[in-house]
Amino acid sequence: MYNEDDTQNVTKIKSHLVIDMQNHHDIIKEKLSDQPRKVLILNTGGTISMFPSSSGYVTKTGALKNFLQNNPFSCDMDYTYFKATDDFLITPITAFNRRIWFKVDELDKLLDSSNMNSDDWVTIAERIEKAYKHYDSFIILHGTDTMAYTASALSFMFQNLSKTVILTGSQVPLSQPRNDGFTNFLNALTIAGHFTIPEVLICFQDKLLRGNRAQKVNSSSLDSFDSPKFIPLGYFGVNISIKWDIIMKNPNEENLQVNKKFCTNISLIRLNPLLNHVTLNEIFKNEKLKGVVIETYGAGNMQTEEKFCNEIAQAAKRGIVIVNISQCHTSQVEMIYETGIIFENMGVISGGDMTSQAAFTKLGYLLAQTDDVDKVKDEFQRNIRGELTESGGTAETEPFLMALSSAIKQQHSKIDLNKDLVFPNILCQICVQKKKLSSMKLSKIEQEINYKAQDYDKRSILHVAAREGSLEIAELILRKCPEIVNNVDRWKHSPMYEAVMAKNTQMIQLLLRFQGKLIAPIKELTQLLMLDVANGKGDMLNLFYEAGERDFTQYKTEDNRTVAHLAVSVGNDAALQFLSNPGVIFDWQVQDKFGRIPKDEKILQKRLLKR
Structure with missing residues (x-):
């Protein structure tokens, strides 16, 4: 834990990269490779790799490698000439005092991404699978129109992924003097060439996004991609900030498994006032149809006209998996309203806060793995690659250990380890472990505790005590520091909210005595x-x-x-x-x-x- 006033304390790691305590710079340093990393660049086509010709801008086989080889910011020609082997290119010394070895590979036929299909996803996955043991990271250059679909599909195809896979592209070809392609490429190469993030990512403009959470949101802006329902994993500015606490972890050392089957007998329906039961019938009567993703209104609402409902009910009864996701940019499906409950009873399942790209590719992936409809439904509603926020779920993190390790390593830190970190976290541990205050001689240190201390989620000791039902510690905090009774964490939750969620009436009464209020969105x-x-x-x-x-x-x-x-x-x-x-x-x-x-x-x- 640390004070909000101390969030400006930072540590520089051999370069312009600055990671504050919120982003756990100790892990950054640990993740920074000591050895040169090898990165495979797989060019699939798209705007980023277009070059001028007599007929306009076109993709040319070999042109990308020539461009990168002759650009002094991507390739140190002299160093590459004397040191490189096996057709590798080598960057100049980076801001991290390292060089990156990279090789450019291309699909046999470069594609406009609007022509990308599931067979091409398999081709990309097989290229990475074949090269997996020989490279540390992979960058896929891709057109923007279907990049989010490809990123989502690859995230489901790669099981036990332990290396970085980044998709990037551009709105302007990197061969033009003013372009976004080269910046996007260098940002992707910086991450791939220095750190291991075991996810499929999209790197675009100034953001590093989880691939199955990303969407193309603008076709005319250079800032084309966003992750409206999940915060970016990183930002590129004057400094690079990576949110290591929300990055997926690979819990085992098993070999990469690539699932190469996709069911293509699925459909995407966007609900609108002109869609009627006749059109639905035409879609559902296809005997090969196995799944449908319906983009509904608001929090998952659909019209309840009798014939319309009957078409959906009959389709679900025949074993067609029907998924409900929201059309809204930042909303999620909450099947607790009248229409949601009606359709849930019919067998329609919630897609939660998944994007349409993630929902569509996940459904195609799962339907190809099994014919058991109930198993597909269960698995679809489970978070398997970070694509879904499960109901009631929160990411498990270790903010205290991260912050403590960071603070110890900061020679000029203003943080008082005992007052701001050790003693507040001892109290939190007592709350969690349901121990009595008498188990430690608290009277000797209670004057030395910063009761306003917060973790990186802005949760105070009082938040923890209220949630865990530790009345003694909660009362101690309120006597010593009553002004924090209504402080809110990053989710805008007050301690009273925690007591209500824990259904602890005694804690609620205690907080009320000190003017506690129920605060939450x-x-x-x-x-x-x-x-x-x-x-x-x-x-x-x-x-x-x-x-x-x-x-x-x-x-x-x-x-x-x-x-x-x-x-x-x-x-x-x-x-x-x-x-x-x-x-x-x-x-x-x-x-x-x-x-x-x-x-x-x-x-x-x-x-x-x-x-």
Whole structure:
């Protein structure tokens, strides 16, 4: 743990690369290879590798290698002449005081990426598989139109990946004087030539993205790719910042396995008001169809017209795997609303926060591995390559160990190790291990503890104590430092939120004594209540009330549906009774976007049952 004031403390590692404590520079140093790394550049075509000709810009076999060989920023000609073997090119000394050996390979036929298909994915994977033992990293030059599809597909194809695979390209050919291609190439080569990130990545403009989380978002800007539902793994600026805490880990030393089969009998449907049951029928009646990804409205909503629903229900019944993902750029599917629950009951599965590219390629990958539909559904809803945030899941990290190691190595650090790191984390460990304060003579050190200390997620000791139910430590902190009672972490959660999530009424009462409040993003709090009510419970409603919440009208979905709308819809009488209590503030006349108040749900349910 460390203070927010100390986040500017940094360590430079032999170069312009600056990693602050938030990014764990000790791991950067550990990951920085002592030996020259060999990188294979696989050119598949695309704008980046186009060169001028009498008929305009075209891809030319061998032109890319000649360009890189004759560019002093990518190749040290003299050093390469005297030192290189086996057709390698060698860079000048990098900012990390190292040289990178790289070799350029090309597909037999260079492609416009709009012509890329699953056979080409297999070809790319086989090239990497064949060269895997001879290189440390791989860079794939690729057109931008289908780059996200290829990155997603490769991420699923490569099992036990332990080396760096980066896709990059450009909006302007690197052969033009003003271009983004050469910058993208050098950024990718910098990562591939110095560090091991065992993922399939996309490197574009100033960002390093997880491949199966990336999307092309702009066809005219140089900043063409983004990862709207997952933060970038790294940034390229004056300094390079890599977020090592969220990078996938390869837990074993097994050899790379490449799964080369894809089911192509799948379809992608984008929901729109003009799509009707007749069109759906034409799609679903294809006997070879095995899977469909439907891009739905908002948080996973679809029209509930009877014939439309019947087409989906019948398709799911025949064994077609139907996946629900959101059309929205940053939203995820939450099948807790009326339409979501209806389609879930039909057999439609949630794609969570997956991109359409990841969902489509993952479905094609899984359907090629087995004919067991239930197994495909189960596996699809599991995070296998970092493509999905599983419900209720959070990334497991070791912020204390990272920060402690970093701070010790900083000779000029302003951090007081005992006050800011050791003692706060001892308290956290006592909370986690459910030990009593008497197990250590706390009275001797309690004046030396920085109770405002936070980890890299801005979580305080009080957050941990509230979550783990350590009343003694929570009360100690509140007596010594009551002003932090409503501090929020990076997810905007207060300690009271942690106590509510732990369903600890004693902790809730303690925090209330010190003016604690339930603080979290309203959308997240709404989801908690909706899930609870959808499951026929009312625990969260009561916990919110104990935490000081009184106005329950404020918790509304994107469709302006309240807890009461859902409670009536699913027949949750306990929730309805709670909302009717005198101490609860609730407006029963709130209309959803369809103009219905809660009591109208009863009429709608009767109509649906008659169908």
